[in-house]
Amino acid sequence: MALTAPYVLEYTYRRSVGPVVGQFLTGLRDQKFLGMKTSSGRILVPPPENDPETGETLSEMVAVGDAGVVTTWSWVSAPRKNHPLQKPFAWALVKLDGADTAMLHVVDVGEGGMEKMSTGMRVRARWKAERIGHVTDVACFEPESPQAVTR
Amino acid sequence: MATREIAVVSFAQTNSRRNELDETEMLLPVITEAVKRSGIARSDIGFTCSGSCDYLGGRPFSFVMVIDAIGAWPPIEESHVEMDGAFALYEAWVRLQHGDIDAALVYAFGKSSQGDLPDVMVTQLDPYYVAPLWPDSISLAALQARAMLDEKRCTELEMAEIAVRNRKSAKANPHAHLKGDHLAANLLGEPYAVAPLRRHDCPPITDGATAIVLAAGDLARKVCKRPAFIRGIDHRIEPHALGLRDLTRSPSTKLAGERAGVGKGKIDVAELHAPFTHQEVILRDALGLGAEVDVNPSGGALGANPMMVAGLNRIGEAAQRILDGKANRVLAHATSGPCLQQNLVCVLEAE
Amino acid sequence: MSEPKPKQDEPIKRMLAPVRLEFTVSAGRDKTAFLGAIIEGRILGGRCPSCRKVYVPPRGCPTCGVEMVGDIPISDHGVVTTFCTVSIPFEGQTMKLPYVYASIVLDGADVPIFHLVDGIDAKDARMGLRVRADWRPPAERKPTMESIRAFVPTGEPDAAFDTYKEHL
Ligand SMILES: [Zn+2]
Numbered sequence: 072m073a074l075t076a077p078y079v080l081e082y083t084y085r086r087s088v089g090p091v092v093g094q095f096l097t098g099l100r101d102q103k104f105l106g107m108k109t110s111s112g113r114i115l116v117p118p119p120e121n122d123p124e125t126g127e128t129l130s131e132m133v134a135v136g137d138a139g140v141v142t143t144w145s146w147v148s149a150p151r152k153n154h155p156l157q158k159p160f161a162w163a164l165v166k167l168d169g170a171d172t173a174m175l176h177v178v179d180v181g182e183g184g185m186e187k188m189s190t191g192m193r194v195r196a197r198w199k200a201e202r203i204g205h206v207t208d209v210a211c212f213e214p215e216s217p218q219a220v221t222r
Numbered sequence: 223m224a225t226r227e228i229a230v231v232s233f234a235q236t237n238s239r240r241n242e243l244d245e246t247e248m249l250l251p252v253i254t255e256a257v258k259r260s261g262i263a264r265s266d267i268g269f270t271c272s273g274s275c276d277y278l279g280g281r282p283f284s285f286v287m288v289i290d291a292i293g294a295w296p297p298i299e300e301s302h303v304e305m306d307g308a309f310a311l312y313e314a315w316v317r318l319q320h321g322d323i324d325a326a327l328v329y330a331f332g333k334s335s336q337g338d339l340p341d342v343m344v345t346q347l348d349p350y351y352v353a354p355l356w357p358d359s360i361s362l363a364a365l366q367a368r369a370m371l372d373e374k375r376c377t378e379l380e381m382a383e384i385a386v387r388n389r390k391s392a393k394a395n396p397h398a399h400l401k402g403d404h405l406a407a408n409l410l411g412e413p414y415a416v417a418p419l420r421r422h423d424c425p426p427i428t429d430g431a432t433a434i435v436l437a438a439g440d441l442a443r444k445v446c447k448r449p450a451f452i453r454g455i456d457h458r459i460e461p462h463a464l465g466l467r468d469l470t471r472s473p474s475t476k477l478a479g480e481r482a483g484v485g486k487g488k489i490d491v492a493e494l495h496a497p498f499t500h501q502e503v504i505l506r507d508a509l510g511l512g513a514e515v516d517v518n519p520s521g522g523a524l525g526a527n528p529m530m531v532a533g534l535n536r537i538g539e540a541a542q543r544i545l546d547g548k549a550n551r552v553l554a555h556a557t558s559g560p561c562l563q564q565n566l567v568c569v570l571e572a573e
Numbered sequence: 574m575s576e577p578k579p580k581q582d583e584p585i586k587r588m589l590a591p592v593r594l595e596f597t598v599s600a601g602r603d604k605t606a607f608l609g610a611i612i613e614g615r616i617l618g619g620r621c622p623s624c625r626k627v628y629v630p631p632r633g634c635p636t637c638g639v640e641m642v643g644d645i646p647i648s649d650h651g652v653v654t655t656f657c658t659v660s661i662p663f664e665g666q667t668m669k670l671p672y673v674y675a676s677i678v679l680d681g682a683d684v685p686i687f688h689l690v691d692g693i694d695a696k697d698a699r700m701g702l703r704v705r706a707d708w709r710p711p712a713e714r715k716p717t718m719e720s721i722r723a724f725v726p727t728g729e730p731d732a733a734f735d736t737y738k739e740h741l
Contacts, residue, residue, distance in 0.1 A: 293638020
């Protein structure tokens with residue numbers, strides 16, 4: 072048997088976020104989502120600094136809704152230590168109202184399991200009471216209402 | 223543009239499994255073997271390029287430690303990519319295009335078993351919007367699988383059948399890690415890992431190392447009976463934001479495949495770097511591979527998935543079938559990044 | 574990790590992005606054998622079949638790129654080839670300042686190991702000083718180089734420069 076030893080790699084990075092990410096995070100602190108408008112009129116959320124198609128520098132940020140549609144999802148029945156929720160939950164790509172692209176976050180279905188999840192369902196952000204300008208200022212998304220599920 | 227003829231002339235790999243060796247110990251015999259099989263003296267190798275990831279072992283600049291395995295004295299011309307070794311092979315191919323050297327050594331190593339691999343892979347993600355949520359690699363692949371199921375591009379049964387086929391093929395590969403006979407219907411009775419993926423849809427956590435020697439035209443013919451000539455090689459990348467991509471398609475693979483000339487002739491064998499079952503469906507589709515193509519006779523990444531090595535292994539396994547006289551025209555694919563973000567396609571042919 | 578909280582009306586300019594990953598690292602085959610011998614009060618080396626050099630600990634030969642053959646017993650006596658005198662305190666220090674940290678070529682080896690030199694006034698440390706391992710008692714040894722408390726002078730005459738100049 073080879074000798075083994077525990078080893079921890081820890082980086083305490085404090086990142087400069089720049090104007091675009093900074094505005095998005097400031098928006099989260101202020102309980103709203105901001106997207107980036109491209110020259111072709113698409114609204115990308117989360118906002119990139121450059122147009123993914125042309126590379127053009129982007130700067131026009133617009134508010135989008137804090138509810139939207141699940142475009143795809145996966146179900147975690149046994150959360151890992153680092154996961155944002157420590158109960159069974161879904162990862163989801165959520166296309167917010169007014170946005171043309173979906174962002175990654177988690178969905179807490181409350182009581183019940185993955186039978187509560189479906190592609191196309193509507194979800195709404197649950198904001199944390201204390202927000203610091205971080206993607207986890209959104210505690211999770213929640214099903215908007217049982218009737219709102221659309222396919 | 224006329225490119226210089228470059229061929230794979232030798233390939234060696236570890237018996238992929240979890241092992242007790244350190245990185246240099248894994249690599250040394252593999253590099254020794256690949257160089258020996260190439261028939262080219264170490265001193266005639268003009269360039270060495272490697273692929274690995276420091277985060278796997280948690281040691282920054284770990285690629286410097288393994289330089290011991292290549293005997294870098296007198297000082298050699300060397301380079302490294304923090305990527306799968308397949309991308310190091312691309313760099314070596316480009317270096318050989320310069321024309322001033324005739325042989326190159328490419329190697330890759332990954333000791334994934336030392337950490338929590340699905341979490342380690344989070345370090346490759348966008349650090350502002352995505353990584354702070356710690357979406358592990360299996361969860362992200364599961365988002366892609368769900369999209370495939372929703373689009374009716376595959377079924378859970380078809381995914382299980384892909385697992386069954388790869389692990390059955392792996393039985394014939396002495397280097398494979400996870401192999402055996404299974405029934406797809408039985409596998410569907412297993413619980414989900416991260417739904418809709420079950421354990422059989424996911425790759426094993428494997429330690430491994432691989433080395434390949436490339437040689438240019440005349441040297442390749444001199445040292446090797448049946449060199450595997452690289453007739454096309456290209457790689458393409460897509461935006462990292464998952465929401466910007468159609469996860470059910472791989473336009474980067476399609477484009478790389480076209481640029482590499484996949485469609486110019488019949489493909490005998492395709493080695494696809496699809497760590498998750500549903501990704502094989504996406505790749506087959508992007509590359510236009512029909513049922514007649516023998517896909518992953520090695521067992522693929524589902525049979526053994528040494529991180530940063532599994533892509534280079536696809537090139538090695540495909541090339542070996544030419545070296546052994548079992549195929550005339552083969553395709554190898556390697557991927558990097560979450561949900562098939564970046565893709566390399568290589569077409570190799572016998573003369 | 575604490576961060577001064579940005580005022581609620583100021584734009585966000587920074588974010589904390591900690592990364593913490595836990596590993597169980599393997600010492601590998603050669604270092605496992607080497608550290609196992611250290612517990613027994615022995616030092617192992619390996620000889621390169623190509624250049625014949627003896628490495629401590631055993632490892633793949635970094636100049637020839639070949640695996641080493643066998644476990645070669647190495648003396649726990651050697652010579653200080655070069656050294657530094659540490660006079661600044663830092664966390665985790667166990668030695669009284671100032672102390673000597675040296676490159677030591679053990680008899681029978683071709684590459685140095687690095688260790689503390691004790692039992693000598695720091696100002697008397699010198700190149701060519703003959704030293705030996707001062708082992709901790711067997712019950713206190715662990716698979717680390719700290720099983721050797723330090724190297725101490727043997728009292729032999731200093732080694733001539735020509736005998737170790739290759740190892741500088
Ligand atoms: Zn040597």
